[in-house]
Amino acid sequence: MDLSKFAGGAAYVGGRFAPIAEATIPVTDWGFTRSDAVYDVVHVFRNGFFRLDDHLDRFQHSMARRRLNPGEDRATIEAILHRCVALSGLADAYVAMVALRGRPRIAGSRRPEDCANHLVAYAISWIDVIPKDVQDRGAHLWIGSTPRVPDASVDPVVKNYQWSDLTTGLFEAHDHGFDTVVLCDAEGFVTEGPGFNLFVVKDGKLITSDRGSLHGITRRSVLELCAELGLDASIGPIPRALLEEADEAFAATTAGGVMPFARVGRTILGNDRPGPISSRLKAAYWQKHDEGWHRTEVRPLEPEFSSAG
Structure with a gap:
């Protein structure tokens, strides 16, 4: 695998890993059109996650409250986060996990339960909200x-x-x-x-x-x-x-x-x-x-x- 293409960051979307620049979702996804999504962010400091279990706990709580189930279980989500960081090669990283409502399986449906929920995750360079x-x-x-x-x-x-x-x-x-x-x-x-x-x-x-x-x-x-x-x-x-x-x-x-x-x-x-x-x-x-x-x-x-x- 050519890891150089992940140097700007690595993502998991649509069940596959991709360079961050290639990570996309459909414009009709309710996560985009309705902000119908929940997320969490954990940081990596010198090749170690900080309070990863606590972030996963909160992410699961958020998904349950918004009735989102992307399909991946907790252990799989954790493994995906690890792989995103490892692919990126970043020692200090901002790592996100996002559960999106997705698109209706039935054309034209307005019922949230008809949507195919899915998971997006990514690791990019460390971000400080205040420089x-x-x-x-x-x-x-x-x-x-x-x-x-x-x-x-x-x-x-x-x-x-x-x-x-x-x-x-x-x-x-x-x-x-x-x-x-x-x-x-x-x-x-x-x-x-x-x-x-x-x-x-x-x-x-x-x-x-x-x-x-x-x-x-x-x-x-x-x-x-x-x-x-x-x-x-x-x-x-x-x-x-x-x-x-x-x-x-x-x-x-x-x-x-x-x-x-x-x-x-x-x-x-x-x-x-x-x-x-x-x-x-x-x-x-x-x-x-x-x-x-x-x-x-x-x-x-x-x-x-x-x-x-």
């Missing part, structure tokens, strides 16, 4: 005026591609010269940002939102680190005013880890640099990676794979 140089100086966070879609309408604990409100928030943030955005709900409580959970630090205590937010794996990691480091951290309501008056704030995401903010709206936090608690947690998070915390080694390429192209 590393911006992380170093402390990102600037805008609080969007668009309210987050209600939990009763779109369940935030089911990882999905409904990003219309988040994208509108990003337009607003960028128009004002800010790096990224966080949205509040209609009642004025902080929810999440595009691809990250938010933590607020006030008087030495940390809090992350209890609403409008994905149950992030990195959020869970931060809470575990806080317990290990003796920091007071909890999940609860965050009024907008608490964020605006915070001592520190940071994002938590698979795509970048712990990423501190230096400004929230027009408020400058601390000395306009990442705060001490945020920086301590960021350092601890990556140190634990170096120590093999929740690590699953990427399997080497096997000569045969039942679903390989």
